[in-house]
Amino acid sequence: MMQSHIRQSGAAAAAAVALFSYCTAFGREGKKEENGSVGVHHLVAAALVEWRPPRRHAAISSAPLTSFYPNLAICEPIRDVESDNDDDDDDNDDNDSDVGFYYLRMNPKEVERTSLSDSHAIFGALSGTGMIERYDIYRRVLDDVAVERKPRGGSSRREVVIVNLSVGDKLNGHGGIVHGGILSLLFDEAMGWAYECLRHEDDWLDDPSSPVTAVTANLTVDFRAPFVEGSEGVIRVYHDERKGRKIYFTAKLESKDGEEMAKGSFLAIRMKYL
């Protein structure tokens, strides 16, 4: 988890300081030992490289569940995925980056839908050690002030969903690199959940409870950097536009360090009869 990563990083930093103090106090040179072992200063350097200041976090709230998602979201305000508020990528500066929000975790296991049972690719067959080891979905929720300020309508770009994920070492194409098809799958699912969030918003449908299913009509992915096996990452899904039954999303996959590993765009079309 990123939280534990940050905690570990903090511990690493503390250890680095302690080791550095030790080196300074005792005048150790810390060269690489002749027998090939790594000297003290290498340990210090390694620890310092590991540490990085945490980025600004999303607001954390203990707000109760909203009424329209009684069994979908569980009340677990996120503490371990970082905000994109300080993102300097113009491509992804969603409109509400200056207002308050928090994340609520969604729970696929509690959704009564056969597609999310064992037959589901991500939560079923491809879930497990070495495969998709984590795929935690969070809905972004604006706080009351943000809701008041936010323009309503179907075309304002905004982050809807994030996914905190990790992939093991059994889903590669080239050695050590996660298969692009797997990343496309991860994107497709995330954008599907973003659609599910949007369709429950009261200004989206005349009847929010009506079961209107959307399918992926088009999915495009740009792979920007190899996502290596054993990596953690965050997918951020943005809603761009809606034209009748057509709903457009874009998304990006960030490494845990915030580097953009892949970008996706997605067209979901609401089916006529489901």
Ligand SMILES: CCCCCCCCCCCC(=O)SCCNC(=O)CCNC(=O)[C@H](O)C(C)(C)COP(=O)(O)OP(=O)(O)OC[C@H]1O[C@@H](n2cnc3c(N)ncnc32)[C@H](O)[C@@H]1OP(=O)(O)O
């Ligand atoms: C709580 C649980 C959470 C659960 C969350 C779970 C998330 C799971 C996510 C998994 C998502 C998937 O993988 S879904 C599985 C993969 N996808 C599929 O199997 C879809 C297969 N394709 C289809 O069924 C169909 O082609 C549809 C439904 C997409 C479209 O057929 P249609 O409804 O008859 O639409 P049609 O009248 O032809 O076109 C409507 C408009 O869309 C445009 N259009 C149609 N197709 C395309 C296209 N590929 N690219 C661009 N534009 C298109 C047309 O030009 C037209 O524009 P205009 O003239 O109106 O301007």
